[in-house]
Amino acid sequence: MIMGFADPFDTLLDLQRSLEASLASDWLQDLTTSRGPFPPINVFQQGDDILAIIELPGVSKSDLQIEAKENTIRIFGKKNVDYPEEASLHRRERVSGEFDRTLSVPVQIEPDGIKAEYRDGILALFLPRAESDKPRTIKIS
Amino acid sequence: MASKKELQVTQKRELEKKEETTIPARIFVPNADIYETKDGLNVVLEMPGVDKSSVDVRVEDDVLKVDGKLDFSKYRGLQPLYTEYNVGHFSRSFRLFGKIDQSKIAAELKDGVLSLMLPLAEKAKPRAIQVN
Numbered sequence: 495m496i497m498g499f500a501d502p503f504d505t506l507l508d509l510q511r512s513l514e515a516s517l518a519s520d521w522l523q524d525l526t527t528s529r530g531p532f533p534p535i536n537v538f539q540q541g542d543d544i545l546a547i548i549e550l551p552g553v554s555k556s557d558l559q560i561e562a563k564e565n566t567i568r569i570f571g572k573k574n575v576d577y578p579e580e581a582s583l584h585r586r587e588r589v590s591g592e593f594d595r596t597l598s599v600p601v602q603i604e605p606d607g608i609k610a611e612y613r614d615g616i617l618a619l620f621l622p623r624a625e626s627d628k629p630r631t632i633k634i635s
Numbered sequence: 636m637a638s639k640k641e642l643q644v645t646q647k648r649e650l651e652k653k654e655e656t657t658i659p660a661r662i663f664v665p666n667a668d669i670y671e672t673k674d675g676l677n678v679v680l681e682m683p684g685v686d687k688s689s690v691d692v693r694v695e696d697d698v699l700k701v702d703g704k705l706d707f708s709k710y711r712g713l714q715p716l717y718t719e720y721n722v723g724h725f726s727r728s729f730r731l732f733g734k735i736d737q738s739k740i741a742a743e744l745k746d747g748v749l750s751l752m753l754p755l756a757e758k759a760k761p762r763a764i765q766v767n
Contacts, residue, residue, distance in 0.1 A: 539713070545713060551746065589643070592641055
């Protein structure tokens with residue numbers, strides 16, 4: 495990786511940011527902490543199936559990509575915050591940037607049955623549990 | 636590579652209520668950007684999950700108040716397995732400086748982001764004076 499020397503402070507701050515991110519993310523420990531990388535995810539159970547709800551305000555549908563593989567879902571894309579030219583900024587709280595997050599679910603999912611719905615800045619991922627993974631009642635003969 | 640900025644989670648701020656509420660739901664302060672162009676003031680607020688019909692924008696006594704109500708019925712019957720963020724309504728108010736033409740306030744909601752355009756009243760607009 496070759497870094498430009500255009501702005502050494504930018505490079506330094508980026509380094510610090512990524513170091514802090516690695517401390518803040520939960521990849522080092524297997525705990526259900528409330529801290530994770532962007533975007534924040536809530537996972538719910540709906541009957542036998544899993545429903546993941548992700549907050550992505552300001553991300554347009556075309557900048558959002560979802561990949562599914564076995565029992566992992568990858569959500570990646572970018573968020574843009576634009577201002578018109580000749581605008582004087584009074585307050586800036588919204589941040590832009592890229593994100594890439596992989597979510598693994600503890601059950602086998604049916605990859606063909608995955609449904610994704612994006613509306614009002616909320617991504618809802620419907621992850622159906624694979625038939626083979628569902629518990630079966632065994633009749634005693 | 637150095638130009639790529641990775642997004643970080645910003646923790647939601649809960650609204651410090653002036654009045655007590657009669658509903659048990661939480662209220663959060665939406666992240667906002669404010670910028671001014673020659674036409675007026677633009678306020679952009681992030682309110683994920685808020686539907687077009689549940690937004691309330693009003694200007695009263697030079698205070699802009701924005702409320703966004705969340706539909707909790709979608710969460711009914713869901714068993715949480717793992718949670719990273721809390722959900723609630725959104726509310727934020729700003730004291731405005733300069734006169735706003737209230738009849739021409741425009742609002743647009745897209746991907747959970749509410750953009751408000753508050754045009755300056757005619758007399759408050761900067762005017763270029765021609766020197767003869």
